[in-house]
Amino acid sequence: MGMLLDGRWTEEVPPETGAGGEFRRIASSFRDRITADGSSAYPAEPGRYHLYVGYHCPWAHRTIMFRVLKDLEDVITISYCLPYFRENGWTYELRPEAPDCTLDQINGFHYLHQAYSRADPHYTGKVTIPVLWDKATNKIVNNESSEIIRMFNGAFVGIAGNDKDFYPEPLRAQIDEVNDYVYANVNNGVYRCGFAKSQAAYDEAYDALFAAFDTLEERLSGQRYLVGDTQTEADWRLFPTLVRFDVAYFSIFKCNRQRLSSFKNLWRFTRDLYATPKIAATVKPRLYVQNYYSLERVNPSGIIPKGTPVDFAA
Numbered sequence: 062m063g064m065l066l067d068g069r070w071t072e073e074v075p076p077e078t079g080a081g082g083e084f085r086r087i088a089s090s091f092r093d094r095i096t097a098d099g100s101s102a103y104p105a106e107p108g109r110y111h112l113y114v115g116y117h118c119p120w121a122h123r124t125i126m127f128r129v130l131k132d133l134e135d136v137i138t139i140s141y142c143l144p145y146f147r148e149n150g151w152t153y154e155l156r157p158e159a160p161d162c163t164l165d166q167i168n169g170f171h172y173l174h175q176a177y178s179r180a181d182p183h184y185t186g187k188v189t190i191p192v193l194w195d196k197a198t199n200k201i202v203n204n205e206s207s208e209i210i211r212m213f214n215g216a217f218v219g220i221a222g223n224d225k226d227f228y229p230e231p232l233r234a235q236i237d238e239v240n241d242y243v244y245a246n247v248n249n250g251v252y253r254c255g256f257a258k259s260q261a262a263y264d265e266a267y268d269a270l271f272a273a274f275d276t277l278e279e280r281l282s283g284q285r286y287l288v289g290d291t292q293t294e295a296d297w298r299l300f301p302t303l304v305r306f307d308v309a310y311f312s313i314f315k316c317n318r319q320r321l322s323s324f325k326n327l328w329r330f331t332r333d334l335y336a337t338p339k340i341a342a343t344v345k346p347r348l349y350v351q352n353y354y355s356l357e358r359v360n361p362s363g364i365i366p367k368g369t370p371v372d373f374a375a
Contacts, residue, residue, distance in 0.1 A: 063146075063149070063150050063174075063188075064185075064186060064187050064188065065174055065177055065178060065184050065185060065186060065188060066185050067183050067184075067185055068178040068181070068182045068183050068184055068185075069178075070149055070150070070172070070174050075087055075186065075187050077256070078256070078258050079262075081259060081261065081262055082257055082258035082259025082261065082262040082263075083253065083257060083258075083259075083262040083265070083266070086249060086252070087186070087187055089189070089203075089204045089205035090184070090186055090204065091180070091192075091201040091202065091203050091204045091205075092203060092205060092208065093200075093202045093203055094202070094203070094208070094212060094216075095110065095193075095202060095203075095212045095216045095217075096216055097215070097216045097217070097218060097219075102198075103195055103202050105212075105216045105217050105220055106220075107135070107136045107220055108136065108138075108196075109195065109196055109197055110136075110137050110138075110193060110194065110195060110196065110202065111137065111138045111139065111140070111167045111193075111194040111196060112124055112125075112128065112137055112138070112139040112140070112191055112192070112193060112194070112209075113139075113140050113142070113153075113165070113170075113173055113176060113190055113191065113192040113194060114139060114140070114141060114142070114190050114191045114192075115141055115142040115143070115144060115151060115162070115190050115348075115352075116141055116144065116161055116162070116343070116345040116348045117144035117345070117348040117349055117351065117352035117353075118190050118191070118352070119248065119301035119302055119305060120189075120190070120191060120206040120301075121190040121191040121206065122300075122301040122343065123191075123206045123207070123209075123210050123297060123298060123301060124191045124193075124206055124209045124210055124213070125139070125343045126297055126300070126301075126340060126343050127209075127210040127213040127214060127227075127297070128213060129339040129340070129342075129343060130223065130225070130227070130297070130337075130339070130340075131213050131214065131217065131221040131222070131223050131224075131225075132221055132222025132223040133213060133217060133220075133221050133222070135222075136217065136220055136221065137213075138166070138167060140153055140163050140164070140165045140166060140167065141153075141161060141162045141163045142162060142173060142190065143156060143159050143162050144159055144162070144348040144349075144351040144352040144355070145351055145352055145355035146355065146356075147172075149171075149172040149174060150172055150173060150174050150188050151172065151173035151174075151188065151190060152171065152172055152173075153165040153170060153171060153172070153173070154171065158351070159348065159351065161345055161348065167194070167196065168194075168199075173188050173190065173192065174188040176192055176194060176201065177192075177201065179199055180194075180199070180200045180201040181201075189204060190204075191204065191206050191209060192204045193209050193212075207240075207298070210294065210297070210298075211228065211294075214226065214227050214228055214294065215228065227292065227293050227294045227297065228293065228294045229293070232288050232289070232293060235288045235295075236288055236293050236294055236295045239287050239288060239295040240294070240295055240298055242273065242276075243273070243277075243287075243295070243298060243299050243302075244298070245269075246269045246270055246272070246273035247270060247273050247274070247277075247299065247302050248298065248299070248301075248302050250266055250269055250270040250273065251270060251302060251305075251306070251310040251314050251316055252314070253265075253266035253269075253270075254266045254267050254270060254310075254314050254315055254316050255310070255313065255314030255315065255316075255359055256358065256359070263315065267315070267316065267318070270316060271316075271318045271319075274324060274327065277299075277326075277327060278324045278325070278326050278327050279326075281326035281327060281329070281330050282326050285330075285333070286330070287299065292334070292337070296330075296334060297334070300331065300334050303321055303327065303330075303331045304331065304335070304344050304346070304349075304371075304373065305346075305349045305353075306320070306321040307320045307321050307322060307370060307371050308346045308349050308350055308369055308370060308371050309349045309350065309352075309353040309354075310353075313353045313354055313356075313359055313360060314353070314359065322371075331373065332373050332374075335373040335374070336374075341373070341374065344373065346369045346371050347369050350365065350366055350368075350369055351365055354366060
């Protein structure tokens with residue numbers, strides 16, 4: 062998949078495996094903030110910011126959803142890359158097999174790594190989506206999805222078309238607790254299964270994943286959403302993993318104790334969120350198949366299955 066070394070693209074792969082064969086995710090590098098009051102270098106302004114994303118990526122999916130949940134489509138522009146790695150990493154190109162993907166209409170970048178080297182000519186590290194780009198300074202503001210969605214939720218009050226707060230003050234402690242649990246065991250848990258390099262690391266991740274699913278299934282037996290009866294950030298951070306589970310993680314990542322659709326409450330919860338206005342248009346199961354089955358580290362043959370066995374609208 063490659064990386065940048067001192068601003069130049071290389072086919073070297075950043076190490077993400079610990080001594081015991083466990084997958085270790087590398088932290089995001091750009092961590093600046095957009096602020097409502099302009100106290101940062103990046104004030105909230107309509108038309109100033111751009112998102113580089115891909116529909117296939119669960120981390121990018123968070124930001125795609127918050128952009129539509131907050132009615133920011135006319136405030137923040139967006140580009141969607143192809144769902145599989147090309148020779149130079151994430152690529153903005155038109156391909157008939159991926160009709161939802163786009164060119165970069167802002168900077169004309171063909172490859173995402175061009176945004177990283179434009180922002181920092183000596184950047185060394187992974188080139189990941191999402192990327193929140195500042196058109197005014199030609200810099201990357203942030204490439205950490207959890208922080209980008211917080212900005213979309215809180216920094217654009219009065220600018221966004223929807224001022225609903227998905228991280229309300231009275232619920233923040235509960236939301237943070239759920240987020241931490243879901244990230245460790247589910248969001249990142251499926252990757253810990255899929256990218257494990259030892260049986261012991263895989264077994265540990267697999268057991269933790271399905272213990273978490275069992276816990277969440279029980280939690281949702283008595284309430285509609287993860288933190289009571291109103292949608293919060295916690296729900297939308299879990300959702301991208303759930304919509305990818307049956308078409309990708311169950312098979313290619315060996316998360317095969319049971320399919321998501323066999324969990325009564327988690328499946329109801331997923332379909333409930335899917336029915337939220339404008340969310341269905343952000344869910345692209347075929348691109349998930351194309352993405353995960355194109356990962357050479359888990360599918361060396363590169364053969365992409367024809368089927369896409371899921372229907373959230375049924």
